[in-house]
Amino acid sequence: MASKSRCDVGDPAGFFADLVRCETRLYNALNDRLRDRHGIVTSQFEFLSFLREHPGARVADLATEFAVGIGATSKGVDRLAKQGWVLRQPNPSDRRSSLLTLTEDGMRLVEAARNTYTERLAELLDAILVGSPFAAAAQVLSQLRATLERDQIGMPAG
Amino acid sequence: MASKSRCDVGDPAGFFADLVRCETRLYNALNDRLRDRHGIVTSQFEFLSFLREHPGARVADLATEFAVGIGATSKGVDRLAKQGWVLRQPNPSDRRSSLLTLTEDGMRLVEAARNTYTERLAELLDAILVGSPFAAAAQVLSQLRATLERDQIGMPAG
DNA sequence: TCGATTTAGATGCCACGGCATATACTGTAC
DNA sequence: GTACAGTATATGCCGTGGCATCTAAATCGA
Numbered sequence A, B: 001m002a003s004k005s006r007c008d009v010g011d012p013a014g015f016f017a018d019l020v021r022c023e024t025r026l027y028n029a030l031n032d033r034l035r036d037r038h039g040i041v042t043s044q045f046e047f048l049s050f051l052r053e054h055p056g057a058r059v060a061d062l063a064t065e066f067a068v069g070i071g072a073t074s075k076g077v078d079r080l081a082k083q084g085w086v087l088r089q090p091n092p093s094d095r096r097s098s099l100l101t102l103t104e105d106g107m108r109l110v111e112a113a114r115n116t117y118t119e120r121l122a123e124l125l126d127a128i129l130v131g132s133p134f135a136a137a138a139q140v141l142s143q144l145r146a147t148l149e150r151d152q153i154g155m156p157a158g
Numbered sequence C: 001t002c003g004a005t006t007t008a009g010a011t012g013c014c015a016c017g018g019c020a021t022a023t024a025c026t027g028t029a030c
Numbered sequence D: 001g002t003a004c005a006g007t008a009t010a011t012g013c014c015g016t017g018g019c020a021t022c023t024a025a026a027t028c029g030a
Helices: A012-038 A042-053 A059-066 A070-082 A104-129 A134-150 B012-038 B042-053 B059-066 B070-082 B104-129 B134-150
Strands: A086-090 A098-102 B086-090 B098-102
Touching: A012 A042, A012 A104, A012 B012, A012 B104, A012 B134, A042 A059, A042 A070, A042 A086, A042 A098, A042 A104, A059 A070, A059 A098, A070 A086, A098 A104, A104 B012, A104 B134, A134 B012, A134 B104, A134 B134, B012 B042, B012 B104, B042 B059, B042 B070, B042 B086, B042 B098, B042 B104, B059 B070, B059 B098, B070 B086, B098 B104
Parallel strands: none
Antiparallel strands: A086 A098, B086 B098
C-alpha cells in the first residue's frame, strides 16, 4: 500500500509518506525512553551529542546541522545551559558568538543517554536490519541527505 | 560519514540520523512551497489528503495514521473546520464522535495542493530516484513502517 | 436496569519552533 | 575614524503539539 513503485521512477509520495511516518514513530519511541531514563528528549540528546563530537561549536553550527532556525537553536542552547549541561564561552575571535562546550554534568549525561539511545534504536530497527536490503536503504538516505545539505534545501528562515 | 555500515548489522544511529535529517529538510521544503502557493503547510495537506481518501474518518483515525496525539488532532481538525475545509457530521452510530468530510472548498484546495506537492516532491527526490537502489530503500522503509504501526510503537499519549 | 468501566473527543497549560525584529559586533569603503 | 552593509545571535509573538484532565456517551456486569 505504501510504496506502489511505478516502473520508471518509484513513488515519491509513498516513499516520503513512509519516511515521515517512520521518523515520527521512532522519534516518539526514543523520546519516551530517554525522558523516562534521563529526563531529556531526543532533540536535546542530539544537541548534546553534537557538542560532544564538536566541542567549541557555535549556535549556527547546530542550526545548520539540524536544519532548525537560529532563534530556536539559541533558545534550545539556553535551556541546556540553564540545566547546567552546556557552557557558553566567549569566542575570542568574534565577540558576537559563543563557543559551546559540554560541562562535566553534560558529558556524564550524554554518555549515559548514548547507551540508552543506541540500545533502544537497535531494538527498534532490529527487525529491519536482518533480511532486508538495509545497506542499500542506508546508502539512499545518506546520499539524499548529502544532496539536500549541499543545496541547503529546507533551511528555515529564523 | 553518515552511515558507516559495519558488516553485520549496519549502523542504526547513522541510519536514523540520516532519516531524521532528510525528513526535516524535505518537510521544510514542502512547507515553503505549499504555504507560498496555497496558504497551508504539509501537516494540513496530509490531514486533508487523508480525508479525501477516507471520507467519514474520525479524529482517532487521523491520530492513528499520523501518530499524533488525539488532543492535537482534535485541534488540528478544528482549525481546518474553521477555515471551511472540513465538516464535522454527527456520527449516527456513536454520538461521541463525528464523521469528518471535506467541503467543496476543501476538495478544491486539496486537489490543487496535491499537484504542487507531487511536483515539488518529484523535484526534491529526482536526484535520488535515478541511479540509486531506490526501490530497495522504499521497501525497507515500507516494511519498517508496517512493523512500527503493527506494534503501535511511538504513539503519543494524549 | 443501574452503577462501574471504558472510549471518543474537547480543553487547558506548558514547551518548543518559525518568523520577524532588535542588538551587538565585524569588515569595508571612503 | 566613520558611516554602512553584513553577520551572529538573542528576544517577542504566535501557532502547534504533548500531556493531563474533563465530559459525554457507549459498554459491561450483576
